[in-house]
Amino acid sequence: MDLDTVRTFVAAADAGRFHEAAAELAVTQQAVSKRIAALERDLGVRLFTRTARGADLTIDGQAFLPHARELLRVAERAAASVGAGRRQLRVDVLTSRGAGSGLMRDFHRTHPEVELDVLMLFDIDTAVASIRSGAIDASFRAVTVPGRPLPEDVVSARVLDEPLELLTGPGHALAGARSVTVARLAGHRIWMPGIVPGTEWAAYYDALLAAYDLSIEATGPNFGSDALLDTIADTPALATFTGARTRLVWPAGYGLRRIPVTDPTPVYPHSLLWHRDNPHPALAALRAHLAAAAPARGAPGTWTPAWAAPH
Secondary structure (H helix, E strand, O other): OOHHHHHHHHHHHHHOOHHHHHHHHOOOHHHHHHHHHHHHHHHOOOOEEEEOOEEEEOHHHHHHHHHHHHHHHHHHHHHHHOOOOOOOEEEEOOOOOOHHHHHHHHHHHHOOOOOEEEEOOOOHHHHHHHHHHOOOOEEEEOOOOOOOOOOOOEEEEEEEEEEEEEEEOOOOOOOOOOOEEOHHHOOOEEEOOOOOOOOHHHHHHHHHHHHOOOOEEOOOOOOOHHHHHHHHHHOOOEEEEEEOOOOOOOOHHHOOEEEEEEOOEEEEEEEEEEEOOOOOHHHHHHHHHHHHHOOOOOOOOEEOOOOOOOO
16 A cells, blocks of 8 residues: 555545645645545545535545554654664674673663664674675674685774783693793693684684694583683683683682783784665764774784784
8 A cells, every 4th residue: 555645645634625635745636636546446445525615534534544544653653763873783792791792881881872782693704794784783803814805895993902811720830820921821721612613713813823832722512601611610731712801700719810911912803894885873873982992903012813904
C-alpha cells in the first residue's frame, strides 16, 4: 500500500475538502483525486462521497481512517529508528575482557547518551565483511596482516599500543621480578592455547617469535581464560603473555604476577576499522574520542610487527 495515498486520504478526511488537502500537501487537487481513486481501487471500496460541502467519509472510509493514521505513525517510527543518531552504534570488540572492550567502556562513560550494541566477532575476515555489509559500524583489530590488506572502502586508525605483560604463578622462576627483558624470556615456556592460525593475533606472535629467541606453546584445547589462569597458577614451569589493558580476575590464593616486559616492550597495535561511507554520527564521536585519548604510537623502546598499520 502506497504511503502517499494513505497520507493523502488522511489529509482529505481531516480537511473535508480535496482542495484544502491539496494545499496542505502542496500538490494539485487533481493529484489528490487521483491518489484517492488509486487507494479506493486497491481497497475495493468507496472512501468518500462528494457533497455540496466537500467530501464526506463513507462508512468504509470511517472504518479505514484509524488504521490509516496508525500506518503513518508506524512509518514515522520506522524512519526515526534509523535517523541520525537514533540507531545503536554496533561495535565489535573481539573479546569482553580485552582492550577494545575497555576502550568502549571509556567511551560510554564519556558519551552515555550514545546507544551501543557491543558484540564479539572471532576473526578479522568476518569483521571486515560485517563492516562492508553494514552489519556493524566498527571493529577493533590489529592490521594489516601480511598478504591480507584491507579493502579500499574500509578505513583503519591506530588507537592503542597495548604493552605485553608476562603472567606467572607464584612458583615461577621470574615471579619475583619487577620487570623482565625480552632476552631474559629465552628458554622459558610461554603457554598460549588461544592462538589460532590465520588470526591477526597469531600473526603478531609469529612476528614476535621471528624477531626474538622465544618459543610459544599453543598446545592443548583452549578452555578460556579462567582455565588458563588455573594452570598458570598451579604450574611453575609455565607463563603466558597478556595485554596490560586486558581485564583478568582470579582468586586471591592464586598469587599470580603481572610483570612488565622491557628492552624492548612488545606492544599490540589495536586499530579501529570502519567503512569510509558510514554516516552514523556516533561513529564520528567514537573516532574523535579515541583520537583524543590515544597515546603516542611507536614510542622509543617498544616493538611492533613491521606490518602493523602506522596510522
